[in-house]
Amino acid sequence: MQFGALGELALDRAVPLTGDALLVQELQAGSEDAFAYLLKLYQDPVFNLIAHIVENNADAADVLQDVFLKVFRGVRHFHGESSLKTWIYRIAVHEASNHRRSRIRRHRREPFSLEESTTEPVSSLADGRAETPYQVLEQSERQDLVKRALASLAQPYRTVVVLREMEGLSYEEIARVLGVAEGTVKSRLMRGRELLRRKISRLGVRG
Structure with missing residues (x-):
């Protein structure tokens, strides 16, 4: 970029x-x-x-x-x-x-x-490393499905998941970024992860 x-x-x-x-x-x-x-x-x-x-x-x-x-x-x-x-x-x-x-x-x-x-692919949520051409294709498809599931989350959950899982921010940092309590961050993250797992499961990817 x-x-x-x-x-x-x-x-x-x-x-x-x-x-x-x-x-x-x-x-x-x-x-x-x-x-x-x-x-x-x-x-x-x-x-x-x-x-x-x-x-x-x-x-x-x-x-x-x-x-x-x-x-x-x-x-x-x-x-x-x-x-x-x-x-x-x-x-x-x-x-x-x-x-x-x-x-x-x-x-x-x-x-x-x-x-x-x-x-960036949500690699922490799409398991496995591709080694063969078939696995390369499979991994790419899995990452696309994970990104699609992530995009479908309501914004409060998606933002917390991205900040924690992809950007690596601490709970305290996320709380400061969003202007909310750490407890709110943790509850949104827990709910966001659960919703993401369900959406990924419905799309055919094991979370």
């Missing part, structure tokens, strides 16, 4: 800044190298998160640009109440959710398109 001119800047000028405090300090000072490093670090995982919410890669690319524009403009007001990653993910979830609601109001809900989706 590239981010136009900003993506090229990330590849050409990124420097290995370490630690939130140093990175934020450089961002707030307007360092182009820091912005490039931030893009290199976060644009792909943030794109994947957005794509799983809006269910359309073209829309996800548009939302991604909106997210990083808000990050760039708002970083001067970032005071470290949460991690930088959590703050960025919160913006991404908010922007993606707003975009999806707006699209639904305009066009009603659109069907999930496997052809449009290039998000």
Whole structure:
């Protein structure tokens, strides 16, 4: 996933800044190298998160640009109440959710398109490693079915599952991203996993 001119800047000028405090300090000072490093670090995982919410890669690319524009403009007001990653993910979830609601109001809900989706496979939910050509095909089909099942979950459950299972966020981080209690995160995740297993089972994949 590239981010136009900003993506090229990330590849050409990124420097290995370490630690939130140093990175934020450089961002707030307007360092182009820091912005490039931030893009290199976060644009792909943030794109994947957005794509799983809006269910359309073209829309996800548009939302991604909106997210990083808000990050760039708002970083001067970032005071470290949460991690930088959590703050960025919160913006991404908010922007993606707003975009999806707006699209639904305009066009009603659109069907999930496997052809449009290039998000990462939910490998933790599709077991097995393909070795033969037949297994390669079978594994691909399983991953497509899992993605289809994931897309059919209600957004509160899907978002929590994606943040936990695919992005690897802790319960505390997810709670901060979504602005809910950790107990709510755990209950949504438990319910989301169960719904996902049922949907996968109905589609013919053992969860």
